[in-house]
Amino acid sequence: xxxxxxxxxxxxxxLIFIISGVTKVMNVAQTQAFIDxxxxxxANLALPVGIFELVFGVFLAIGFLTRISSLxxxxxxxxxxxxxxxxxxxxxxxxxxxxxxxxxxxxxxxxAYGQARGSVDVWRERDxxxxxxxxxxxxxxRERGAREAEARSASGPxxxxxx
Numbered sequence: 001x002x003x004x005x006x007x008x009x010x011x012x013x014x015l016i017f018i019i020s021g022v023t024k025v026m027n028v029a030q031t032q033a034f035i036d037x038x039x040x041x042x043a044n045l046a047l048p049v050g051i052f053e054l055v056f057g058v059f060l061a062i063g064f065l066t067r068i069s070s071l072x073x074x075x076x077x078x079x080x081x082x083x084x085x086x087x088x089x090x091x092x093x094x095x096x097x098x099x100x101x102x103x104x105x106x107x108x109x110x111x112a113y114g115q116a117r118g119s120v121d122v123w124r125e126r127d128x129x130x131x132x133x134x135x136x137x138x139x140x141x142r143e144r145g146a147r148e149a150e151a152r153s154a155s156g157p158x159x160x161x162x163x
Contacts, residue, residue, distance in 0.1 A: 010060060010114055013106050017057030017073060024050025039083045052076070060110065066121050070110040077104040 024031045024046055031046035053076070059069040077100050085097040 006113065007063075009106070010063065010066075010110055013103065013110060014057045014061035016103065017053045018061065021050045021052070021054030021057055025054060041083060063114070063121055066114045067111050070107045070114060074104050074107040074111065077107065 028046050028050070031050065032043035035041055035046055036043045052072075056069045056073055056076075059065050060073060081097045081100045081104075085093045085100060087093040088097060
């Protein structure tokens with residue numbers, strides 16, 4: 001049950017970034033206008049930010065580079081609070097800031113516990129460990145074969161053969 005909850009939770013967290021990224025990429029001009037209106041940041045950040053949210057949202061959803069993705073999205077979410085939702089006297093801005101802080105908290109949980117069985121990272125690590133075991137077994141077999149060959153050559157010719 002915990003496994004299922006962690007996978008669904010990670011996907012739901014990722015969904016907000018995926019949808020937001022797609023919206024920014026599809027409506028670059030509107031996003032640029034919003035950035036100009038609300039902050040002092042350069043408006044040409046709209047497209048790169050949309051791509052960032054989309055790519056790392058998908059990475060988070062599938063569990064690829066989970067820890068890195070969650071940390072990057074955590075920083076991005078805190079920056080969003082700082083640059084866009086900093087008028088905490090306004091009830092709407094306060095609610096949006098608190099929502100983003102909750103998302104940031106969820107991203108920290110993903111960073112701490114997000115490499116569950118259902119992530120690509122875990123599958124890659126498991127495959128890497130299996131390949132390492134196979135390499136170790138092969139090396140051990142080669143070493144055993146070399147010792148046996150050395151023991152045969154040290155014992156001299158086989159019985160029944162003239163030397």
